Amino acid sequence: MPDDLKSTIGARVQAMRSVAGMTQEGLAAKIDRTPESVSNIERGKQLPGLDTLSDLATALNVPLVTLLADLVAPRSISAERASMEARLDQICRQLTDADLRIALRQIEAFLGPRG
Secondary structure, three states: OOHHHHHHHHHHHHHHHHHOOOOHHHHHHHHOOOHHHHHHHHOOOOOOOHHHHHHHHHHHOOOHHHHHHHHHOOOOOOHHHHHHHHHHHHHHHHOOHHHHHHHHHHHHHHHHHHO
């Protein structure tokens, strides 16, 4: 696997863990791994297997596809961007359908002709 993919997934896991208010130790306990393993994943040193990715998604209360999105179209993202995307995902999941529709229209208006 390319290092960019490991780094991107690691940044996404770290951001989602942070948004969830969890420590590496707390996440490790929820997925039955060591804190060192979580640290290695977050730093892009280790690419977790599918079972571990599934466990991470469950522990972080996010759809598995959120962690796998960059497998389809790999891209490298900064930790800051991963954090912002994780926060936006969390906010969207809390909105009612009507409020999400409004938020989507606002984002589309912001994008203007670029989107």
